[in-house]
């Protein structure tokens with residue numbers, strides 16, 4: 001169930017984690033500030049023009065609120081253990097000038113800066129590190145201004161997608177923005193890494209609808225599209241912002257949405273008359289080629305059989321958004337996807353904002369949830385999880401699928417989510433932005449496993465399970481490189497230790513995330529941050545010095 005509602009999974013587990021862990025809080029009185037704290041604060045005072053509240057934006061580990069500030073935006077409970085390395089400081093800027101100061105001062109004390117815009121960051125690399133580090137936490141920089149007349153919105157990096165959708169809806173019922181379906185995802189990482197959601201086949205990725213950006217560079221300069229130049233602007237649309245600077249805001253081009261849209265969910269198992277296998281075979285033909293207003297996500301999950309007790313089956317769920325009315329999508333799918341058996345009574349016609357609520361949780365409308373739900377940041381709540389990704393370019397055969405179901409049932413818990421491409425995605429060149437995965441891809445896979453047991457052995461068990469499924473998928477997915485999606489961050493595909501081989505290490509994961517765009521990203525990186533100040537486990541490396 002939790003796999004079918006990936007955004008929802010957080011609430012329950014937080015309670016369980018709380019019950020399972022013995023929380024020992026020893027609130028020590030604020031001890032004398034560390035010298036790093038003093039040095040940093042003094043530096044900030046000199047390098048920012050808004051000095052009024054500086055001590056309130058800087059948190060040393062001795063500060064009693066430090067754990068809460070740290071944990072609020074931890075979105076993967078795997079990285080919330082007592083042995084997880086903690087930052088030396090957390091900086092929570094309130095102004096652009098604070099960000100400028102933070103970059104200059106982290107550089108002057110020569111400590112790695114991790115930039116966090118709020119979630120989901122599956123591998124936690126915006127708030128953990130093997131080397132000493134400082135977190136620049138952007139959650140206060142969350143302003144959103146919507147200009148309906150000109151159909152643009154300026155959105156700061158620390159806003160969430162739910163807030164963006166809500167603020168657009170406040171001003172217009174016929175505008176939206178193509179980005180992710182989970183409301184608590186943070187704008188900065190989501191958009192700079194590509195940003196996709198259920199309007200992708202009609203409008204492309206978030207980055208295809210970004211018309212300007214503000215970034216603080218390694219020298220503390222505040223740049224916009226004109227002053228950063230087209231190379232850097234290209235790089236931060238799909239290359240991930242954190243390799244290049246600190247994204248402050250994006251200017252988004254709003255897109256039109258109909259007053260009424262249609263959502264539906266259809267489920268089959270291996271035991272229904274039309275089987276899950278039949279469904280997936282036809283889905284692969286239809287989902288990437290159908291009307292571009294239609295996005296049909298497919299979720300595959302091993303579940304307990306309701307027919308033969310004690311056995312498992314595979315459940316295939318089609319979850320869809322159609323930018324139009326129910327009767328139209330039913331008549332399209334009667335022709336193209338008869339095995340789905342969709343009827344008007346299986347569909348729900350809603351406003352676009354209610355479709356956002358439904359996609360987050362398909363019970364939400366029944367439960368009377370209002371758009372205000374989208375403003376809930378669900379602080380300090382996280383599941384244990386592992387994600388991986390793949391791209392499929394050739395339909396998987398019926399035999400292949402049947403073999404795969406056996407493997408998934410054996411493994412027991414890891415699910416797959418197929419996100420269909422085609423439509424607008426196939427019309428945009430693979431080098432138009434840094435995001436390369438365009439034409440030729442039928443669908444993208446997200447591997448997904450969540451668990452509640454906080455023990456390290458459970459983490460090993462379930463992450464290994466995801467790895468094994470990934471290995472089983474090898475014959476069915478893209479090759480040389482085996483492509484991956486940056487925002488489904490996965491450290492298994494390579495990490496950088498920033499030693500002698502930094503460039504080669506970077507090439508390993510970089511070629512998978514960026515395909516042929518890797519080379520240009522390296523050139524941009526080398527030009528804007530030659531000493532590699534902005535780095536993380538999978539950042540774009542600089543060219544090797546000869």
Ligand SMILES: *[C@@H]1O[C@H](CO)[C@@H](O)[C@H](O)[C@H]1NC(C)=O
Pocket residue numbers: 049050096097100222
């Ligand atoms: C402070 O710096 C920001 C740019 O970082 C600028 O927009 C603002 O006008 C400055 N404010 C003052 C009072 O100098």
Ligand SMILES: *[C@@H]1O[C@H](CO)[C@@H](O)[C@H](O)[C@H]1NC(C)=O
Pocket residue numbers: 265266267343345346
């Ligand atoms: C669609 O609606 C029909 C008629 O109400 C119902 O029999 C069928 O089970 C529904 N199908 C799905 C997938 O919900």
Ligand SMILES: *[C@@H]1O[C@H](CO)[C@@H](O)[C@H](O)[C@H]1NC(C)=O
Pocket residue numbers: 273
């Ligand atoms: C499934 O097929 C069987 C045999 O063809 C038929 O008797 C049954 O009514 C069908 N069930 C549904 C739900 O269509």
Ligand SMILES: *[C@@H]1O[C@H](CO)[C@@H](O)[C@H](O)[C@H]1NC(C)=O
Pocket residue numbers: 014017018021023071072074075076077080380381382
């Ligand atoms: C992190 O762990 C603490 C207990 O040590 C718990 O109170 C908190 O809710 C957890 N937060 C997340 C995001 O997992």
Ligand SMILES: *[C@@H]1O[C@H](CO)[C@@H](O)[C@H](O)[C@H]1NC(C)=O
Pocket residue numbers: 411412413453457458461462
């Ligand atoms: C390991 O995974 C299997 C299969 O999902 C599960 O049955 C088992 O309970 C897990 N073991 C642990 C220690 O989590």
